[in-house]
Amino acid sequence: xxxxxxxxxxxxxxxxxxxxxxxxxxxxxxxxxxxxxxxxxxxxxxxxxxxxxxxxxxxxxxxxxxxxxxxxxxxxxxxxxxxxxxxxxxxxxxxxxxxxxxxxxxxxxxxxxxxxxxxxxxxxxxxxxxxxxxxxxxxxxxxxxxxxxxxxxxxx
Numbered sequence: 001x002x003x004x005x006x007x008x009x010x011x012x013x014x015x016x017x018x019x020x021x022x023x024x025x026x027x028x029x030x031x032x033x034x035x036x037x038x039x040x041x042x043x044x045x046x047x048x049x050x051x052x053x054x055x056x057x058x059x060x061x062x063x064x065x066x067x068x069x070x071x072x073x074x075x076x077x078x079x080x081x082x083x084x085x086x087x088x089x090x091x092x093x094x095x096x097x098x099x100x101x102x103x104x105x106x107x108x109x110x111x112x113x114x115x116x117x118x119x120x121x122x123x124x125x126x127x128x129x130x131x132x133x134x135x136x137x138x139x140x141x142x143x144x145x146x147x148x149x150x151x152x153x154x155x156x
Contacts, residue, residue: 033121036096039079046078047075050068053068110130113133116132128140
């Protein structure tokens with residue numbers, strides 16, 4: 001009897017954005033990133049409250065048990081909202097880099113390489129730069145490098 005080959009997960013094809021699409025989707029991306037940040041901070045806040053409750057000395061009183069249960073429910077709700085917003089962002093093929101700083105990466109093609117627009121929730125102009133996929137994560141190149149013609153310095 002032949003063994004069946006295990007099927008790997010289907011290959012996922014990324015939508016590669018162009019600059020016009022990213023700018024057009026900017027307000028929507030800004031809204032999603034704001035929701036992600038808010039929900040993530042709610043998760044962190046509820047975890048902090050749960051830690052404080054757990055660190056209280058002595059036997060747990062009824063009110064402490066109720067506070068703990070309420071805190072767990074709050075954390076679960078906030079985590080669920082965060083995951084929903086993250087799923088919405090990922091459906092657009094946009095990827096969260098840092099929820100607290102409000103940073104996301106939007107894929108595009110630069111020549112034959114994968115590159116990423118860097119979207120910043122807190123910036124007045126949220127599209128702050130770009131980076132190649134192989135660049136260090138801290139790298140953020142200027143958008144003017146994308147808009148300049150590659151042969152602009154060559155005279156006819």
